[in-house]
Amino acid sequence: MEAPRLREETLHYLAHRRSLTAAQMQGPGPTSEEVDALLRIAARVPDHRRVHPFRFIVFEGEARSRFGDILESAYAKKEGTEDPACLKIERERFERAPVVVAVVSAVNKEHKTPEWEQILTAGAVAQNLVIAAGAAGFAAQWLTEWYAYDEGVLEAAGLKGDERLAGWVYLGTPADAPKERARMDASALTERWSSPPSQG
Numbered sequence: 001m002e003a004p005r006l007r008e009e010t011l012h013y014l015a016h017r018r019s020l021t022a023a024q025m026q027g028p029g030p031t032s033e034e035v036d037a038l039l040r041i042a043a044r045v046p047d048h049r050r051v052h053p054f055r056f057i058v059f060e061g062e063a064r065s066r067f068g069d070i071l072e073s074a075y076a077k078k079e080g081t082e083d084p085a086c087l088k089i090e091r092e093r094f095e096r097a098p099v100v101v102a103v104v105s106a107v108n109k110e111h112k113t114p115e116w117e118q119i120l121t122a123g124a125v126a127q128n129l130v131i132a133a134g135a136a137g138f139a140a141q142w143l144t145e146w147y148a149y150d151e152g153v154l155e156a157a158g159l160k161g162d163e164r165l166a167g168w169v170y171l172g173t174p175a176d177a178p179k180e181r182a183r184m185d186a187s188a189l190t191e192r193w194s195s196p197p198s199q200g
Helices: 008-016 032-042 062-079 084-091 115-135 151-157
Strands: 054-060 099-105 139-143 164-174
Touching (some): 032 099, 032 115
Antiparallel strands (some): 099 164
């Protein structure tokens, strides 16, 4: 492995990284081979005791529209609606981008690594995927939305047992440049410890 060294291009990219919305994506998306390469990068995360508490489900091509039928049906049942305009939005959710990757949090509750650490690993995987996609020239957005918490949708997607969805990561080609948004200054979220807080 190469020793750590200054990588100014990487620092510049991370300092200016910004997600594009799924609505700002177009084709082409990453090929299956490119998706596989991005997922290999995404999987290179801190993982205490190598539990691998995550996995991926990839939606490409016609699979996106077939899954859209499931989203439409689930939304109609959940909301008790037959409004064609609303149902069209739900049916076309996965068609907003050429590729959608489900990042699944697959905690091993029998393992001695704390559950919280395993959950954090899955979150790191999703963020790694977003960063890797951007570095490869693709647009990426990490979303949850209502269907990340619908049991019927998750079962249809292939989640098992106690698995949870860390997020849907949408991948495509940027249709336009991202716009910056207001950011909290990290200094406002930072303190430096020197002693325990006073009591009373």
